[in-house]
Amino acid sequence: xxxxxxxxxxxxxxxxxxxxxxxxxxxxxxxxxxxxxxxxxxxxxxxxxxxxxxxxxxxxxxxxxxxxxxxxxxxxxxxxxxxxxxxxxxxxxxxxxxxxxxxxxxxxxxxxxxxxxxxxxxxxxxxxxxxxxxxxxxxxxxxxxxxxxxxxxxxxxxxxxxxxxxxxxxxxxxxxxxxxxxxxxxxxxxxxxxxxxxxxxxxxxxxxxxxxxxxxxxxxxxxxxxxxxxxxxxxxxxxxxxxxxxxxxxxxxxxxxxxxxxxxxxxxxxxxxxxxxxxxxxxxxxxxxxxxxxxxxxxxxxxxxxxxxxxxxxxxxxxxxxxxxxxxxxxxxxxxxxxxxxxxxxxxxxxxxxxxxxxxxxxxxxxxxxxxxxxxxxxxxxxxxxxxxxxxxxxxxxxxxxxxxxxxxxxxxxxxxxxxxxxxxxxxxxxxxxxxxxxxxxxxxxxxxxxxxxxxxxxxxxxxxxxxxxxxxxxxx
Amino acid sequence: xxxxxxxxxxxxxxxxxxxxxxxxxxxxxxxxxxxxxxxxxxxxxxxxxxxxxxxxxxxxxxxxxxxxxxxxxxxxxxxxxxxxxxxxxxxxxxxxxxxxxxxxxxxxxxxxxxxxxxxxxxxxxxxxxxxxxxxxxxxxxxxxxxxxxxxxxxxxxxxxxxxxxxxxxxxxxxxxxxxxxxxxxxxxxxxxxxxxxxxxxxxxxxxxxxxxxxxxxxxxxxxxxxxxxxxxxxxxxxxxxxxxxxxxxxxxxxxxxxxxxxxxxxxxxxxxxxxxxxxxxxxxxxxxxxxxxxxxxxxxxxxxxxxxxxxxxxxxxxxxxxxxxxxxxxxxxxxxxxxxxxxxxxxxxxxxxxxxxxxxxxxxxxxxxxxxxxxxxxxxxxxxxxxxxxxxxxxxxxxxxxxxxxxxxxxxxxxxxxxxxxxxxxxxxxxxxxxxxxxxxxxxxxxxxxxxxxxxxxxxxxxxxxxxxxxxxxxxx
Numbered sequence: 001x002x003x004x005x006x007x008x009x010x011x012x013x014x015x016x017x018x019x020x021x022x023x024x025x026x027x028x029x030x031x032x033x034x035x036x037x038x039x040x041x042x043x044x045x046x047x048x049x050x051x052x053x054x055x056x057x058x059x060x061x062x063x064x065x066x067x068x069x070x071x072x073x074x075x076x077x078x079x080x081x082x083x084x085x086x087x088x089x090x091x092x093x094x095x096x097x098x099x100x101x102x103x104x105x106x107x108x109x110x111x112x113x114x115x116x117x118x119x120x121x122x123x124x125x126x127x128x129x130x131x132x133x134x135x136x137x138x139x140x141x142x143x144x145x146x147x148x149x150x151x152x153x154x155x156x157x158x159x160x161x162x163x164x165x166x167x168x169x170x171x172x173x174x175x176x177x178x179x180x181x182x183x184x185x186x187x188x189x190x191x192x193x194x195x196x197x198x199x200x201x202x203x204x205x206x207x208x209x210x211x212x213x214x215x216x217x218x219x220x221x222x223x224x225x226x227x228x229x230x231x232x233x234x235x236x237x238x239x240x241x242x243x244x245x246x247x248x249x250x251x252x253x254x255x256x257x258x259x260x261x262x263x264x265x266x267x268x269x270x271x272x273x274x275x276x277x278x279x280x281x282x283x284x285x286x287x288x289x290x291x292x293x294x295x296x297x298x299x300x301x302x303x304x305x306x307x308x309x310x311x312x313x314x315x316x317x318x319x320x321x322x323x324x325x326x327x328x329x330x331x332x333x334x335x336x337x338x339x340x341x342x343x344x345x346x347x348x349x350x351x352x353x354x355x356x357x358x359x360x361x362x363x364x365x366x367x368x369x370x371x372x373x374x375x376x377x378x379x380x381x382x383x384x385x386x387x388x389x390x391x392x393x394x395x396x397x398x399x400x401x402x403x404x405x406x407x408x409x410x411x412x413x414x415x416x417x418x419x420x421x422x423x424x425x426x427x428x429x430x431x432x433x434x435x436x437x438x439x440x441x442x443x444x445x446x447x448x449x450x451x452x453x454x455x456x457x458x459x460x461x462x463x464x465x466x467x468x469x470x471x472x473x474x475x476x477x
Numbered sequence: 478x479x480x481x482x483x484x485x486x487x488x489x490x491x492x493x494x495x496x497x498x499x500x501x502x503x504x505x506x507x508x509x510x511x512x513x514x515x516x517x518x519x520x521x522x523x524x525x526x527x528x529x530x531x532x533x534x535x536x537x538x539x540x541x542x543x544x545x546x547x548x549x550x551x552x553x554x555x556x557x558x559x560x561x562x563x564x565x566x567x568x569x570x571x572x573x574x575x576x577x578x579x580x581x582x583x584x585x586x587x588x589x590x591x592x593x594x595x596x597x598x599x600x601x602x603x604x605x606x607x608x609x610x611x612x613x614x615x616x617x618x619x620x621x622x623x624x625x626x627x628x629x630x631x632x633x634x635x636x637x638x639x640x641x642x643x644x645x646x647x648x649x650x651x652x653x654x655x656x657x658x659x660x661x662x663x664x665x666x667x668x669x670x671x672x673x674x675x676x677x678x679x680x681x682x683x684x685x686x687x688x689x690x691x692x693x694x695x696x697x698x699x700x701x702x703x704x705x706x707x708x709x710x711x712x713x714x715x716x717x718x719x720x721x722x723x724x725x726x727x728x729x730x731x732x733x734x735x736x737x738x739x740x741x742x743x744x745x746x747x748x749x750x751x752x753x754x755x756x757x758x759x760x761x762x763x764x765x766x767x768x769x770x771x772x773x774x775x776x777x778x779x780x781x782x783x784x785x786x787x788x789x790x791x792x793x794x795x796x797x798x799x800x801x802x803x804x805x806x807x808x809x810x811x812x813x814x815x816x817x818x819x820x821x822x823x824x825x826x827x828x829x830x831x832x833x834x835x836x837x838x839x840x841x842x843x844x845x846x847x848x849x850x851x852x853x854x855x856x857x858x859x860x861x862x863x864x865x866x867x868x869x870x871x872x873x874x875x876x877x878x879x880x881x882x883x884x885x886x887x888x889x890x891x892x893x894x895x896x897x898x899x900x901x902x903x904x905x906x907x908x909x910x911x912x913x914x915x916x917x918x919x920x921x922x923x924x925x926x927x928x929x930x931x932x933x934x935x936x937x938x939x940x941x942x943x944x945x946x947x948x949x950x951x952x953x954x
Binding site: 091094095098113116121124125126128129130131132133138139140141142143145175176178179182186190191204207208210211212213315316317318319320334335336338339340341342343344345346347348 | 568571572575590593598601602603605606607608609610615616617618619620622652653655656659663667668681684685687688689690792793794795796797811812813815816817818819820821822823824825
C-alpha cells in the first residue's frame, strides 16, 4: 500500500465508523499533513481517492466534506439456506452469463474476467510470440501428463506465499481451475452423494455437482467470517457428506476471507469426520495486503485438502492454465486428468512458466492489485450513490468481485430482462445457489478500466433496480 | 498416389498374391515400362520402394528378385474376447506409455504421435508467432464456450470430405479428442452401465470407462472388416448396452476400416435397439486414397451418433484442439463441456483455424499422407524381416499405426521389461483390452522419420521377441 493509500484508508475508516458524518467538514490538508506526518501532495492524493470513491466532496474555498448522501456501507446479510441437500439447476442462467456469442454487444458487468489491458501483461505476449521459434521446445508435442516441470516448479514457489510447502510433483497442471475442481469432485464422489458448499457458492462448482448427479448442502455463510463451522459441524453429523467444497479466500461471490484460525479449525473438523476438503483459491493471489492469507491447504497435515487454483484471474482465462494439489488423492487425480483431457496444452504452460520465472508475474500482480483495490472503492462509491437505499455491499480484501444485496423487492433475473434493452447484464444471485436463494443479489466486476461508460452502466442498473423497488410499493389497483 | 506408387502397388499385390514367389525373378525395368506405360525412372522408383519395404532385392547384373525370406504378410487374427461386460484395469501400463518424464530417454516405438518435423507444419509456427501481436483477437480472454466460430466453420468444411453435412453450430470444440470422448461417455452413462466397444480398443477410451465405473463389453473384431455386427446384435439383445464406442476408420490399433455398407448397417442396428454410437474418427483424415472413407455419422439420420475428432494426429497433440459433433445430445454435451474445462484455450483454436483457412492444412495432409503410406510399407518390411516367423501384421489404409501379433509365447509386457535395458518401449497389446487379451500383440508407430536408428530398434524388438519364442520351445530342465 502506498503512503497516500494508507492515509486514505485511515480517513475512510473514520468516516465509516461515523467519526465524520454526512455533511461534516473533514480536517484540512495541512492538519492531515501534521497528524500523519506526510507531505501535501500525499494528503491531496488521499483526498482525491476518497472523492473518486464518492465518500467526500470538495467545496471551493471551504474544504472537504463527507457527501451529504453518504451512508456507511452495509454488508450483505448472512445466508440462511435450506438445511437439506438439493439438486442444482440454474444452468440456463449460467449459459446466458458465460456462453455469449462473440457478436453479443451486451456489457457484461458481472463476469469473473480480470483486467486484460494492463501494460504489465505485455511481456506475456512477447514470450508467446517467441516460443514458436524455439523448436527445441517441441511445443506441438504432448507435455508430460502431470504438466510442464518448469511450470510446476514456479507454482510450487508461488505457493510458499500462501504458507504451502508443495513439491513440484505434488502439483498437477490442469485445463484451467475449472478442470481442477471437476477432477477433485469426480474422484471423491459418486452420483447421489452429498457435497457441503459455502453459500452463496461459485456457480461453476455448483454446475459440476449438477453434471455429476451430486446434491449440494448449502452451509450458512457470513459476509465477514465466512462459512459457519458450527452449521457445518451439525451438517456433518446429520448427513453423509463426501466432500466440503469452499472458496475461503476472497470468496466468490461474497468477498470474505475465512480467518486463519477458522481455516485451521475447518481442517480439524474435516479430520474428525474423515472428509475431504476441496479448496478453490483462484482469487487468493490477488490480496490487497501482503502477506496474502494462508490457504486451508497450509493447515493440512494428512493430505485431505485438494487445492485448486490457476492463472485465469491473474493472467487471463483464455490460456486455460490451472493446477491442482491433490494431496493423498494424487493417483486418482492423475488418472482422472488423463481420461478427461490427456496432457494439458503445451505452449500456454511454457509461456506462463517463463513469464513467472523472469519476474514478470510479480510485477504484474503488484500493479493489478493496486488497481483492483482502488477500483473496489470507486465501484462501492458508485453502488452507494446509484443503488436504492438499503442495498448491502461486500467489502473484499482481494480479487475484483463485489456482491450486492438489493432490497427484497428486486428479482435480479427480472432485472437482467430489463437491462437487456440497455445492452447490459449482471450476474444474478440465483446462479450462486441450489435452493433459489439470493434472488435479490447480484455480482459486479470491478476489474474493468472504470470509464464514465461503466459508471453510466452502474447508474442504469441502480435506477432500474430502484424502479422495481418503487413498483413493489405501489398499491395494487 | 503418384505414378511410381501405383506401379509399386500393382507389383506388391502380385507378390502378395503369390504370382511371384520368394526367390523369383521379377520383370525387367523395360518390361514394366512397356506393360504399364511409364518411363524408366518411374519403374526404377517403384522397384526402389519395394526394396525399401523389404519385399525384393536387386542382384547386380541379374535383375530384381523377390526376397528368398519373404513370406506374404499375414493379418492378425480376428479377436474373440470374453462375451460379458468387464471392468477395465491396465492403468499402470497406460501410465508407463504416456506419462513418461521429459528426461526419459527411451525410444517410444508405440505411441500415437504424428510426425512433427514436416516442413508443411512450419506455417503453423509462424501463425502462432503472429497471433500474439493481434491484440484485437484478445487471445487472453475466454473464447465462446462452444468454440471459436472461425474454427467451427473450418471443421464443418473439412467434414464434407467424410460425407458429413454439419453446421458450425453442430460442432463443439474440445480440449483434444480425448475430452470429446469423455464428454460423450459421461453424458450417456451412469456408473455401472455397460458400453460395447470394438476389440482391441483404444486404451484412452477404455480408461474413461474405468474412471467412470463403466463396464466394457468387447465385441469380436476382424482385422479386415472390423467389428462384428452379428456379435454386436447378439450383445444388444443380451445386455443393457448404453452406448457403442468404436473407431471405425483406420482403427486404432487394428488398422481396418469398416466398409461403408457396414457403417450404414451399424447405424440401423443402433436405431433398432435405440442406443447411441460414439464414433472416434481421429485418424480418419489420414486416408491414403481419396476420397477418404465416410464416417458412421454420415449415415446418421436421427442424431444418435456422437462424432469425436480433432487435430492431434494431423497437426500435433500439444495443441489439445479436438471437436465433438454431439447430434441430439448437444445441450448435455455443452453443459458437460462447461463443467469439465470451461471454454477451450483461445490461441490454439485461432491458430488452427487460420492454418486451415489459408490452405496450409490441405497441403500438410497431402504431404504427410504420402509419407505415412510409404513408411507403412517400410515398417511392414522391417517387421517381416526381423520379427519371428508366424507374426501377423495389420495393413492399414490410413493413419500411422501398425498392429503386430507375435507368436503366443511372447508376452509383450515382459518384452517391454527386456526392452527397457535397450531404452526401447512398445505399446503392449494388453492396454487395448479389458479382458487381458492381446498379450502377444504390440502397436508400432511408423510416423517417425524412419532412420537407421529406428530400423535398428525394430530389429532389437524382433530379436528379443524371437528369443522369447525360443525360450518357450526349450524343454523344462
